[in-house]
Amino acid sequence: MKLQFLGAAKQVTGSMYLLELEDGFKILIDCGTDMEREIDFDEPYESKAFFPFDASLINLVILTHAHIDHSGNIPMLYREGYEGQVLCTPPTAELAELLLMDSANLHLRKLKAAQGESRKKHKQMDRLLRKGDLYLQKDVEHSVNHFITIPFSKKFRATENLEITFIPAGHLLGAAHVHLSITENGVKKTLGFSGDVGRKNYPLHIDPQTMPACDYLVCESTYGNRIHEDKESTKKALGDIIKATCIDKPGRLIIPAFSVGRTQAVLYTLNRLIEEDHFPAIRVFTDSPMGKSSTRIYTKYSSYLNQEAREFQAEYDELFDFDNLKFLQTEKESRAIKNYHEPCIIISSSGMISGGRVETHIADNISNTYCTILLIGYAAEGTLGRQLLAGTDHIQVRDREYKVHAQIRKIDVFSGHADKIGLLDFMKVQSPTTLKKVFLSHGEEESMVEFKEELTNLGYQDVILPEKNQTFIL
Template sequence: MKLQFLGAAKQVTGSMSLLELADGYKILIDCGTDMEREIDYESPIENTSFFPFDASLINLVVLTHAHIDHSGNIPMLYREGYEGQVLCTPPTAELAELLLMDSANLHLRRLRSAQGESRKKHKQMDRLLRRGDLYLQKDVEDSLDNFVTLQFNKRFVIKPGLEITFIPAGHLLGAAHVYFSITEEGETKTLGFSGDIGRFDYPLHVDPHPLPACDYLVCESTYGNRVHEDKTSPMDALAKIIKETCIDKPGRLIIPAFSVGRTQAVLYTLNRLIEEQNFPAIRVFTDSPMGRSSTRIYSKNLSYLNPEARAFHKEYDDIFDVENLVFLQTEKETRAIKNYHEPCIIISSSGMISGGRVEQHIADNIGNSYCTILLIGYSAEGTLGKQLLEGTDVIRVKDREYRVNAQIRKIDVFSGHADQTGLLRFIKDQNPTSLKKIFLSHGEEESMLEFKDKIHELGFKEVILPSKHDTFDL
């Protein structure tokens, strides 16, 4: 069989790998949006496939979890002729529907805004057409009709000689490692895909489970060269900042947080502070329609949460119903919050402060010295989150400049990715004498190189950093 890396190769986004068996059966593992894809905006538009393969010849898609950098191009597969199934866990199917529909709505808004006869509109439409990934709601619906869900830790026979097992990865509700057992010409080989690996003792999510012994392993390396800085618990870290911002003084705390996963972890932690530590019930505004929808999905799938969260639900009846919680619905309500003068907490997306309603809250409060902006995750280059972390004095939001007087804080206790220590813990579950090759994916090359050295120190000899389109015989 052959394994080809078509995304997340020496970069973080765009996860996609193609596994081809000896009989020609083709399995696509993840089909994610590549945020770093290079687009030729100068050459003539050619009517070529979006993918570097014929989508109609793919036999099966396996989805590790719902995040867009793993699921975001699945509707494009169906547009280009794929007719098979997408295998994933039940929570992944629900979250993927939410995220893919949101992407389709974003594509529709972009297309509508580019309609017109002006030169500017023509140029805008040309750039969208060159991107190519402009699927709409009907394309998402077509793909969702073919999602088939499997439970964790249940071996599933796809066809004679091909078995798959989903194993909890912890990173997101329903996130999975994927374990293949493949028999060809009387020989059985095992292959593991880590997906994105979560953290131990994370709010809500289960701890990542080990993979059984593999012959070959594809492992993510997002934080392969980083160890999480904060050693305190999420409750202690959040309690300290809330006390400093909203209790010791009448300030407001703004938490940019991704709608799926991160928002729920923060709400749950706030609820625990109030119920278990008698924290004052400060007014909490959650400003993300998708955040509200994904919270409902988390509430529906309690059996997939960790034992601590399930025990909390059993005792207090609701995980996310924080006292004094208000879900904002409209953009008018978003703008009106600046007139609320009591201490409060605002949770809004996006987590990097790159688009989304949080930009309005930043613009309204960045000049307020009684305001703290708390970054709880990674911020990419070019985002407002990154600028604030670098200590800029002035930011630009929607073509207006604002002086930064607010306090800028960062904690990494809510980061959903395992750090170097957690990644090595995952690797250590394998046997250096029987694991033939480790392929590193889903990480920047600098991160991969340091992680590779650490893996070598554990006694694993062959560690490979594939480039995009590299193919390996297994």
């Protein structure tokens, strides 16, 4: 069989792997948006296929979890001729539909904004057409009709020679490691895909579970060279910052957070601060319609959450709802926060400060010395989040420049990725003598190089850093 790395090769986003079995059966594992994809605007525009393969020849898609860098181009796959199923866990199916619909709405807004006869409008439209991923709501609806859900730890026989098992990864509600058992010419081969490995003792999510023994393993390496710095609990870390920002002085705390996963972890932690630590109920604005919808899904699938969360829900009834919490729906409500002058907490997407309503809140408050902007997760190169973490003294938001006077803080207790120690724990269950190859993906090259060295020191002999589009015979 052949394994080709079509995304997340020496970069974090765009997870997509093409596995072709000896009988020609083709499996796509993840089909994510490449947020770092560069477009050549100097070359003449040509309408061409979006994928580097014929989508109509793919037989099956396996989705590890709902995040857009793993699921975001599934509608494009169907637009280009794919007719098969997408296998995933039940929570992943619902969260993916939510995220894909949000992407489709964003595409529609961009298309409408680029309509017109001016030179500027033509340039905007040219950029969108060159980028290519312009699916709309009908494309998402068509895609999700083909989702087939499989529970954790239940072996699913896709063909006579292919067995698939989803194993809890802990990274997001429903997130999975994928274990494939493949029989070719009477020989059984096993192949594992880590998906995104979660961290232990994370709010809400279960701990990542052990991957069965594999002949070949594709492992993410987002934090392959980093150890989570904050050792205190999420309650202690968040509570200290709230006290310093909103209690000891009349300030406001802005928390850029992804609508799916991170927002729920923050709301749950705030609820615990109020119920268990008798924290004052400061006004909390959750400015994300998708955050509200995904919170409903988290509530629906509470049986997939960890024991601590289930026990909290049993005692206090609500995981995410508390006094002084207000979900904002309309942009008018979002803009009105600017005129709220009491201490408050604003939770808004996106987590990297790359698009979304949070950009408006950053622009309105970045020069406010009584404001703290709290980054709680990874921020990719080129995002406003990365610029703020680098200590820049000015930023540009939507074509306007602002001086940075707000306090910039970062905690990593809410990071949904395992750090180097967690990734090593994930790997150590695999025997160095029987694991034939390890492929590192989903990480910046520097992180991969250092993690490879760690694995080599543990005795893993063949650790590979694939290039994009590189193919391996297994």
